[in-house]
Amino acid sequence: MAHKTGIPVRVYLGTLLATLCLHPITVGGVDQLLNKIPSSSLPAAALKLEVALDNGATTLNHSMAMVQRMEALLAQGNGSDVALRVQTVNTDEVKVIQAHTLVLTLQSDVFEELLLSRNTSTVVLREPADCAAVFDKFIRYLYCGDISVRLDQAIPLHKLASKYHVWSLQQGLNQYMTGHLSSDSPTGHVVSWYQYAMQIGDMNLRDSCLQYLSWNLSSVLQSGEWGSISDDLLLSLLQRSDLILQSELELFEALESWIGQNQPASMTVENALKQVRYGMIPPQHLFRLQKQSPLMLKYYESIRDLLFLAFQFHSASPVQLAKYFDVNCSIFTPRNYLSLSWGSPWVINNPTRDDRSFSFQTQLGPSGSDASKRVTWNALFSPRWLPLTVRSTFTNEMQATRTDSGRPRIIVTPATSSPDFAGVSFQKTVIVMARQGGKMVVRHVYNFHQSTEEAGDFLVDADLQRRASEYLIDSSLYLHVVVKPLYHSLIVARK
Numbered sequence: 001m002a003h004k005t006g007i008p009v010r011v012y013l014g015t016l017l018a019t020l021c022l023h024p025i026t027v028g029g030v031d032q033l034l035n036k037i038p039s040s041s042l043p044a045a046a047l048k049l050e051v052a053l054d055n056g057a058t059t060l061n062h063s064m065a066m067v068q069r070m071e072a073l074l075a076q077g078n079g080s081d082v083a084l085r086v087q088t089v090n091t092d093e094v095k096v097i098q099a100h101t102l103v104l105t106l107q108s109d110v111f112e113e114l115l116l117s118r119n120t121s122t123v124v125l126r127e128p129a130d131c132a133a134v135f136d137k138f139i140r141y142l143y144c145g146d147i148s149v150r151l152d153q154a155i156p157l158h159k160l161a162s163k164y165h166v167w168s169l170q171q172g173l174n175q176y177m178t179g180h181l182s183s184d185s186p187t188g189h190v191v192s193w194y195q196y197a198m199q200i201g202d203m204n205l206r207d208s209c210l211q212y213l214s215w216n217l218s219s220v221l222q223s224g225e226w227g228s229i230s231d232d233l234l235l236s237l238l239q240r241s242d243l244i245l246q247s248e249l250e251l252f253e254a255l256e257s258w259i260g261q262n263q264p265a266s267m268t269v270e271n272a273l274k275q276v277r278y279g280m281i282p283p284q285h286l287f288r289l290q291k292q293s294p295l296m297l298k299y300y301e302s303i304r305d306l307l308f309l310a311f312q313f314h315s316a317s318p319v320q321l322a323k324y325f326d327v328n329c330s331i332f333t334p335r336n337y338l339s340l341s342w343g344s345p346w347v348i349n350n351p352t353r354d355d356r357s358f359s360f361q362t363q364l365g366p367s368g369s370d371a372s373k374r375v376t377w378n379a380l381f382s383p384r385w386l387p388l389t390v391r392s393t394f395t396n397e398m399q400a401t402r403t404d405s406g407r408p409r410i411i412v413t414p415a416t417s418s419p420d421f422a423g424v425s426f427q428k429t430v431i432v433m434a435r436q437g438g439k440m441v442v443r444h445v446y447n448f449h450q451s452t453e454e455a456g457d458f459l460v461d462a463d464l465q466r467r468a469s470e471y472l473i474d475s476s477l478y479l480h481v482v483v484k485p486l487y488h489s490l491i492v493a494r495k
């Protein structure tokens, strides 16, 4: 072996392997490797170093050609000092890659250990099928520093990057995954990424996946991916109040189909059924489910109390109910429902032009006694609004500059007041859509009582002035306003 027989020399290969990580490493037999790399690459690399030292000089940049030579070196195996035998576990499949110790060890201390302690010219690596399938790609990354990734390759590549301690690739794949949650894939990929994130304990990736699934739940419920979600993921989703979907009934029906497909243990079914917010389902639908849903018939006993509570909620004004019962529990807490009785879409063309106002109606509340009463809401959007404290410091002559420095704001107030509003706090939620990879996705969700001022960061990153702002879809801002009656204050009043 070269490293055993040669005199170890400390060399800086940065100039040679211009695009790879520049780690000084101790290796022997470097001359052998240098001899195999086409000599024409050396002057270019040397030039580059000079440029770095001498500011003001012109850069002759041949790093693309260098990458191509490294790729050819791997493909042709010239000067290879190790053969990697990649065996797919539980099969006879073997793939052999002629590689170079020096290149493999540059970015991976795992390869360093493996290769420097070996006593044969072949190293056997056992990999599961998905990893074996992308092993070439992975090794090519070590030679060339770039990699093309498909949605279905992210996890196996991430596994390899983690196993061999190639941290730059691992980090790049994390970014790739969080940035590609909404990409099209025939079978869906977010659920498997979530499961992988749980398995490796990557909480950032897990949270990104959960948020994506929560904010895009209607699409997920209709996709083939829905049936494949695990018990744990199902229960985590059902607990969330920030789910964006058409209605609670849509969620119940999706739950029926998930249970039909997965046939989970009764315990799981009961836990899941208890997370449904029955108070948010109109009584006419609850009657039907109670008599006709095989799932509800089968598990009726375990949710009977919740159904009873829901029917009580529907039978009178929540104000009456709250005099006697605790209404601060999740079955009376709305999620972000897109159906029109809860709010309205609002598309604002050229949002920076001037203030815009908009009116829409919602039901007074989800209870059977309130659903037929309408509330009219006035919404005002100001593209450049200044908080009072800032405004008061401006003199009249400075008013001209005001328009440039304000922030977007939305204020939503009822058009009329009504005794029915007593004790109800109307939580407003503005869902902001943005374009990502040519698609509309939920980008932000802001909760407030009267004005987005309370949220503090409303559209701070949107840069609406810029025509190319990713928040603008054909020069328009796409919003959806949801109004959610909360009865918390009633409890306080009662005490």
Ligand SMILES: *[C@@H]1O[C@H](CO)[C@@H](O)[C@H](O)[C@H]1NC(C)=O
Residues within 6 Å of the ligand: 059, 061, 062, 063, 064
């Ligand atoms: C050299 O060119 C490549 C693309 O051809 C570029 O990515 C790299 O940043 C350039 N390097 C320098 C030092 O200009």
Ligand SMILES: *[C@@H]1O[C@H](CO)[C@@H](O)[C@H](O)[C@H]1NC(C)=O
Residues within 6 Å of the ligand: 036, 037, 038, 069, 072, 073, 076, 078
């Ligand atoms: C590799 O070796 C072959 C001959 O064995 C030669 O034709 C080819 O140019 C070499 N490739 C490189 C990149 O040096």
Ligand SMILES: *[C@@H]1O[C@H](CO)[C@@H](O)[C@H](O)[C@H]1NC(C)=O
Residues within 6 Å of the ligand: 119, 120
């Ligand atoms: C080579 O290493 C293997 C295990 O790593 C060992 O079993 C074997 O005896 C070694 N052979 C020689 C010739 O040192």
Ligand SMILES: *[C@@H]1O[C@H](CO)[C@@H](O)[C@H](O)[C@H]1NC(C)=O
Residues within 6 Å of the ligand: 182, 183, 184, 185, 215, 216, 219, 220, 439, 440, 441, 442
């Ligand atoms: C939801 O996911 C689908 C499919 O991945 C995508 O087309 C759509 O744009 C997403 N919508 C939102 C609101 O994220």
Ligand SMILES: *[C@@H]1O[C@H](CO)[C@@H](O)[C@H](O)[C@H]1NC(C)=O
Residues within 6 Å of the ligand: 328, 488, 489, 491, 492
């Ligand atoms: C309602 O319940 C939630 C959680 O159960 C709690 O955080 C909140 O303080 C309660 N509100 C009132 C007014 O009791």
